[in-house]
Each structure stands twice: as structure tokens, then as C-alpha cells.
Amino acid sequence: MADSAQAQKLVYLVTGGCGFLGEHVVRMLLQQEPQLRELRIFDLHLGPWLEELKTGPVQVTAIQGDVTQAHEVAAAVAGAHVVIHTAGLVDVFGKTSPETIHEVNVQGTRNVIEACVQAGTRFLVYTSSMEVVGPNIKGQPFYRGNENTPYEAVHRHPYPRSKALAEQLVLEANGRKVLGGLPLVTCALRPTGIYGEGHQIMRDFYHQGLRLGGRLFRAIPASVEHGRVYVGNVAWMHVLVARELEHRAALMGGQVYFCYDNSPYKSYEDFNMEFLGPCGLRLVGTRPLLPYWLLVFLAALNVLLQWLLRPLLLYAPLLNPYTLAMANTTFTVSTDKARRHFGYEPPFSWEESRTRTIRWVQAMEGSAQ
Numbered sequence: 001m002a003d004s005a006q007a008q009k010l011v012y013l014v015t016g017g018c019g020f021l022g023e024h025v026v027r028m029l030l031q032q033e034p035q036l037r038e039l040r041i042f043d044l045h046l047g048p049w050l051e052e053l054k055t056g057p058v059q060v061t062a063i064q065g066d067v068t069q070a071h072e073v074a075a076a077v078a079g080a081h082v083v084i085h086t087a088g089l090v091d092v093f094g095k096t097s098p099e100t101i102h103e104v105n106v107q108g109t110r111n112v113i114e115a116c117v118q119a120g121t122r123f124l125v126y127t128s129s130m131e132v133v134g135p136n137i138k139g140q141p142f143y144r145g146n147e148n149t150p151y152e153a154v155h156r157h158p159y160p161r162s163k164a165l166a167e168q169l170v171l172e173a174n175g176r177k178v179l180g181g182l183p184l185v186t187c188a189l190r191p192t193g194i195y196g197e198g199h200q201i202m203r204d205f206y207h208q209g210l211r212l213g214g215r216l217f218r219a220i221p222a223s224v225e226h227g228r229v230y231v232g233n234v235a236w237m238h239v240l241v242a243r244e245l246e247h248r249a250a251l252m253g254g255q256v257y258f259c260y261d262n263s264p265y266k267s268y269e270d271f272n273m274e275f276l277g278p279c280g281l282r283l284v285g286t287r288p289l290l291p292y293w294l295l296v297f298l299a300a301l302n303v304l305l306q307w308l309l310r311p312l313l314l315y316a317p318l319l320n321p322y323t324l325a326m327a328n329t330t331f332t333v334s335t336d337k338a339r340r341h342f343g344y345e346p347p348f349s350w351e352e353s354r355t356r357t358i359r360w361v362q363a364m365e366g367s368a369q
């Protein structure tokens with residue numbers, strides 16, 4: 001990338017740039033990356049909001065494309081200095097087949113890597129996930145762990161498997177010679193559960209609560225901690241890594257970093273209530289209202305119903321065996337590797353993150369507040 005002595009401006013490509021995280025990365029780049037000349041936004045589904053971005057000094061190029069199509073990826077990458085690859089199928093609800101998840105998340109990532117090599121693009125930031133680590137199929141807790149904490153990462157579910165395989169491809173590609181003979185520098189970021197404006201699952205919980213008369217029913221013990229991170233802080237980490245990769249290639253190249261901030265450690269449901277409570281919902285029960293065995297039965301019943309109904313409609317409830325196991329397994333991170341390696345500090349405090357998320361829920365149609 002250009003150093004300060006050169007006036008050269010940079011071309012960034014964000015895959016999945018119209019997604020929940022991708023949109024925040026796009027907006028953060030436009031606000032915080034002074035070297036940006038052109039921002040390419042590559043996505044299967046382009047959002048109408050992109051039009052409003054085209055009035056600024058940076059050239060914004062919206063590209064409707066599919067990461068599973070190598071030629072489409074190659075065309076989008078050609079001429080880019082940096083690729084931030086967030087595109088992926090985030091499906092733990094059985095909405096898509098395991099083959100499709102693999103095709104998008106693994107083959108799509110392979111296509112991005114090869115496109116970088118063929119085009120001479122030297123810097124690739126990949127949005128991985130905590131799930132590359134866990135929780136594993138044994139339900140072993142990962143308590144305040146970091147990037148070096150030993151943990152038996154064993155996955156059966158197609159989504160975490162695909163993220164683990166894709167991350168491995170990205171890290172193994174670090175150091176490959178790209179067109180022109182210089183090395184590719186790659187890095188993988190592992191967010192825990194991201195929350196914030198645009199989080200579809202939070203929207204689903206909110207609407208479920210509205211349907212149930214303003215109530216949600218506790219299913220998970222409050223003692224089970226789940227790490228969460230604000231989307232604005234995750235976006236900033238992507239922008240900062242993309243900027244620092246060149247200058248700190250020897251240190252950062254081929255590394256993984258958990259995405260973290262000062263969001264509190266809470267159960268998944270209690271954490272959601274930080275935002276849904278001020279918006280009029282109430283979490284019923286100080287302990288799970290149903291015995292775990294009954295939740296296991298209901299989760300399995302949901303799988304059966306999904307299979308039976310598939311010819312007629314997509315039935316994809318929040319509760320299934322995988323989501324129940326995830327919600328019931330402590331997974332929290334405590335690390336400062338990103339700060340030590342590239343000076344990351346979360347720009348949004350917990351209070352700001354909470355306020356922004358509450359305002360977003362309140363602005364949702366049909367708000368109870």
C-alpha cells in the first residue's frame with residue numbers, strides 16, 4: 001500500500017459489504033480511511049442505501065456478484081490494494097444446505113484468495129468467527145480464553161466447519177507470491193457474537209417478544225456467559241487491520257485476532273435484554289422455565305418439523321439442537337492481542353454501544369416503546 005510519502009490513493013474491496021457487519025465496515029472505511037480513493041462493495045444482494053454513499057469524495061462502486069463464481073470475484077478484485085472478505089452464509093438455523101454453506105464460505109474464500117494472487121492484491125483481511133474455536137461438540141466451556149488458550153476445537157455443524165476451513169485457507173495463503181512477486185499478507189479476525197444496529201437475530205427476538213405480549217421466557221441459565229462484541233468495534237478492527245497489515249506484515253501476517261470490546265459477560269438472553277428491556281420486553285423467570293431435557297426434545301421436534309415442512313415452507317426457528325447447545329455453553333474471550341499487535345482500542349464504549357443498539361430497536365417498526 002502507499003506510504004505517507006506517496007499521494008497514491010487506495011482501492012478497497014469489501015465482500016459482503018451489504019450485510020450486517022459489512023455495512024458497518026463500509027461506512028467506517030468511508031469515515032475513517034483517508035487513503036481511500038475507491039471503495040468497491042461486492043455482494044449477492046446490493047442494498048438501496050448504497051446510492052447515498054455515492055455523493056462523497058470517494059468513488060463507491062457497487063458490484064452485484066457471487067463469491068462462488070471465481071470470474072466475478074476476479075473481476076472485482078482486479079486493481080484492489082486491500083480486500084476485506086466478510087461475505088458468508090451465517091446459517092445455524094438449517095435455512096440452507098451444508099453443501100451451499102461450504103460452497104459459499106469455503107470455496108468463496110478460496111476464490112477470493114486466488115483472485116488476490118492473480119491480481120497482485122497483497123492485503124487480505126478475513127472475517128472469521130469465534131466458532132472456529134468453539135463451543136465444541138462436547139460442550140466444553142471456553143472461559144475468558146484468548147488466542148493461545150488450548151481448546152479442543154471439534155465441529156460437526158456445517159457453519160463452524162466452513163469457517164474453520166476458510167480461516168485455515170486464509171492463514172495458509174499468507175506469504176504466497178502474488179502477481180509481481182511480492183508476498184500476500186493475510187489476517188483473520190474472530191468476532192464473538194456481534195450485536196448492534198442491523199442484527200437480524202436481535203430483531204427476531206424482539207418480534208418474538210412482541211408476539212408473546214412483551215415477554216420472553218428464559219431458556220438458558222444466567223450463569224452461562226456468552227461473549228458479545230459491538231458491530232462498530234468489529235468494523236473498526238477490520239479497518240485498522242487493513243491499514244496496518246503492510247507496515248506490520250511480519251508481526252500480523254498469518255495471525256488470528258479475537259474481536260473484543262468492553263461489552264459485559266452475560267448469558268445470551270440476559271445480554272439481549274440490555275437492549276430489549278428498555279424497549280418494553282420482559283424476560284420471565286430467574287431460572288430456565290423448562291427442564292433442559294424438554295428443551296432438547298423441543299429442539300429435536302423443530303428439526304423434524306423443519307424436515308417435514310420443507311416441501312411447503314422454510315420453518316427455521318431460533319431453537320434447534322445446535323443453537324441450544326451453543327447458548328448453553330460458556331464461551332467468553334479475554335485478550336489484548338489486537339491492542340498489542342496493532343494498537344486496537346474499541347472506539348465505542350459499552351454505554352455507547354448499548355445506547356446505539358437500544359435506539360435502533362426502538363426505531364424498529366412496531367416498537368413497544
Ligand SMILES: NC(=O)c1ccc[n+]([C@@H]2O[C@H](COP(=O)([O-])OP(=O)(O)OC[C@H]3O[C@@H](n4cnc5c(N)ncnc54)[C@H](O)[C@@H]3O)[C@@H](O)[C@H]2O)c1
Nearest residue numbers: 016018019020021043044066067086087088129191193194
Ligand atoms: N453476526 C455475527 O455474530 C458474526 C460473528 C462472527 C463472525 N461473523 C462473520 O461475519 C461475516 C458477516 O456476517 P453477518 O452477521 O454480517 O452476516 P450477513 O448475512 O448479515 O452478511 C453476509 C453478507 O454476505 C453476503 N453473501 C452471502 N452469500 C454471498 C455470496 N455467495 N456472494 C456474495 N455475497 C454473499 C450476503 O448477501 C450478506 O450481505 C460472516 O463471514 C460471518 O461468518 C458474524
Ligand SMILES: CC(C)[C@@H](O)CC[C@@H](C)[C@H]1CC[C@H]2[C@@H]3[C@H](O)C=C4C[C@@H](O)CC[C@]4(C)[C@H]3CC[C@]12C
Nearest residue numbers: 090092129131193219220268318319323324326327
Ligand atoms: C432458543 C434459545 C435457546 C435461545 O437462547 C437461542 C439463542 C441462539 C439463537 C444464539 C445463542 C448463541 C448465538 C450464536 C453466537 O452468538 C455466535 C455465533 C457465531 C457467528 O459466527 C454467527 C452467529 C452465531 C452462530 C450466533 C447465532 C445465534 C446463537 C446460536
